[in-house]
Every structure is written in C-alpha cells, then in structure tokens.
Amino acid sequence: MALYHFNADGLRKAVASGNLVMVDFWASWCGPCRMLAPTIEKLAGQYDGKVIVGKVNTDEESALAGSLGIMSIPTVIFFKDGREIDRKVGLMPAQAYTAVLDANL
Amino acid sequence: MNYDVIVIGGGPAGLSAAVQARVRNKSVLVVSAPAADLPLARAQRVDNYLGLPGLSGTELLARFDAHARELGVERRYGKALNAMPTEGGFFVAVESDVVEGRALILACGVGQGTPYPGELELLGAGVSYCATCDGMLYRGKNVVVVGRSSHAPEEANYLQGLGCHVTYAAPRRPEGLSPEIPFVKAGEVAILGDGAVTAVQAGGQLLPCEGVFLLRSAVSPGQLLPGLAFDGPYLQVNRDMATNLPGVFAAGDCTGLPLQVSKAVGEGLVAGLRAAEYLDRA
Structure with a gap:
C-alpha cells in the first residue's frame, strides 16, 4: 500500500499523470484531521493500484495549500485528467470519499 | 485516551x-x-x-x-x-x-442558536469554527472573530499572534482581548460572499475579510x-x-x-x- 506525503512538486507530478488522485490536506494541531487519518490510510490500502492517495501537511506546504484555496482543514481534494474534480471540506465518513472515487474510477 | x-x-x-x-x-x-x-x-x-x-x-x-x-x-x-x-x-x-x-x-x-446568515453556505469557504485548526491558513489575511464564548478572546489573540489581522465582533469588548485587536460592537452578524467569504456585516459596519471564526461555546x-x-x-x-x-x-x-x-x-x-x-x- 502506498500513501504519499506530497510536497508541491510531488503533487504536481501526481496530478499531471492524469490518474485519479485523492489528497488530504491536514495539520498536526487539528483534531478532526487526526481523526480522518485512519480513514485515509484505509482508503489508500483499499484503492491501492487504482487511485493515488496522498497527504499534504499544510504547515510545511502553506504556499501549496494557499494556491489551492484551502480555507479549512481537513480538506480532501480529488483530481483526475490533470484537474480538480471535487473537494470535501471538513471531517466526513469514509463513504463520502469512496462515493467520489467509485464514480471516477 | x-x-x-x-x-x-x-x-x-x-x-x-x-x-x-x-x-x-x-x-x-x-x-x-x-x-x-x-x-x-x-x-x-x-x-x-x-x-x-x-x-x-x-x-x-x-x-x-x-x-x-x-x-x-x-x-x-x-x-x-x-x-x-x-x-x-x-x-x-x-x-x-x-x-x-x-x-x-x-x-x-x-x-x-440559529446559524448566522451565510454561515452554512460558506462553511469551509472562509467560515471556520476552529481557530487552532484553520488559523495558519489565514496568516497575513483579514479575519473577523465572532466571540460567543469565554475562550474566544484567547483564540482571537492566538490568531493575531499567528499573523492574522483580527477584528473582534461581540456585544461588548471582552476582558483579555489583546489591546491591538480592533473591536466592533455587534449583536447579530451576517457573513457575505459568493463561493468564499468576502466580508462580515457587524454592528452596521462592513468588515472586508477572507475568514470568519465563529467561536461559540x-x-x-x-x-x-x-x-x-x-x-x-x-x-x-x-x-x-x-x-x-x-x-x-x-x-x-x-x-x-x-x-x-x-x-x-x-x-x-x-x-x-x-x-x-x-x-x-x-
């Protein structure tokens, strides 16, 4: 199972690949983000080989978070064919994310 | 735990x-x-x-x-x-x-209480309930803190310390609020913006901002x-x-x-x- 920890360059490459990409924007001081982490890890396993699943630490990559207009964390952004197709703001149950993934596989 | x-x-x-x-x-x-x-x-x-x-x-x-x-x-x-x-x-x-x-x-x-006008529509698009979670995303930006709990002044000071430009809106100026933070006397507020927060209407004033922290208890x-x-x-x-x-x-x-x-x-x-x-x- 692969769960990527993206910086700006890594995310750019993943998105440019055109594959379905799911990225969780988080920070260590955010309780809801920490609660979401196990779900993201589980989905990385469940969609291994089908979806590129990764995380961005908004503290370390604040310019990247800013450029994507992240205004509240956790935010999960989905990319496909090189562009954003959806985003989910706030903590949500796993089904909220799998619904987007399944619809775009 | x-x-x-x-x-x-x-x-x-x-x-x-x-x-x-x-x-x-x-x-x-x-x-x-x-x-x-x-x-x-x-x-x-x-x-x-x-x-x-x-x-x-x-x-x-x-x-x-x-x-x-x-x-x-x-x-x-x-x-x-x-x-x-x-x-x-x-x-x-x-x-x-x-x-x-x-x-x-x-x-x-x-x-x-009931949500403020614009609150639910702009939740996650500039409206936040958590200063510790989202404060860093608003460094260098104008934010309005709507203080409705005894912790709110502390959280406003924290945001100001991060580098946010904070305006504090509440019915009265609370104790413990940093003297550097401007205060606006306001009972009700309305949050304005189309797709993202652009301003808060508070106490008859329009406060341009990118973020609004609604800090209830x-x-x-x-x-x-x-x-x-x-x-x-x-x-x-x-x-x-x-x-x-x-x-x-x-x-x-x-x-x-x-x-x-x-x-x-x-x-x-x-x-x-x-x-x-x-x-x-x-």
Missing part, C-alpha cells in the same frame, strides 16, 4: 448521565465548555428544582460537578469539534486533541456528528434517550422542551444507564 463513555456537554444533563454511567462502573469523560459559559450559569435563582430551591445556576453547577468528580468522572474543558464512528466506538476531536470512547452521550444544549450536534436524525430543531430520541445512531444517546435541552434542570437531570439518568447497558451488551 480511551473511555467507556464520552459525554459532550457539562450541564445538568451531561453530568447526570456521567454520574449514572460511573455508578455502573464505566469510565467517563465529560467534554464541555467551562461552567461559566453554560446557560444555567446565567440563572440567578432556580426555584423549581425539587428539594433544592433557591440556589443559583452557578451553585447548582458547582454541586453537580463536585458530585461527578467525587465518583471519578473525568472532565475536559474545551470544544468538541467532531465525532466520528470507528470500529467499536467513536473518536471525538477536542480542539487539537482526539479522545476515544465506546459510547457517546450528547448533552450539548441548544445554546448555539459548543458546536451544534448536526455539525458535530453527521447522520443524526432531528425532530425540528431538536435531536430525535426514543424512551431510552437513544438517537438514530447506534451507541449515541442524547439528553437535556438538545432533545427538546421544556428547557429545565429537572428534565435534563432525568433524561441524563436514562441516557447514562442505557449507555452503560449498551456497553454491557456489546
């Missing part, structure tokens, strides 16, 4: 539930705002609480707290931001920390835990004070009228006992 029962809310319903669950030998954590922020603290005198007439809300809360602590109930003062079902229990985010419990009792009251149950069924503005519960979600019980003002201490204590008792039984069956 792992508890049998996590109670969200430190008023009469929450502490009554906590006491009952402790009596059934369950470990209990109560997550709530400090007593001074609870609606009961504003009651000068409560005359209809059976056997104990004439006490102030503050005195009642102090007695409830002492009783709960004596039985080994643990307390955590802070805002529960989110709850999430996990395998065999729940995660609850308390600001930047996460606690775990096997059953959940919601006793969070109705003090949150509690998060409404619907925001806290998605999927809960409501009956009008109140949580739907049955005679066991069980909500529609397994392992989640509710008591007190959040379940409906009358908003009275006796009713809250009685419902808390049922919720605490039923939560303990739920755990014994699991």
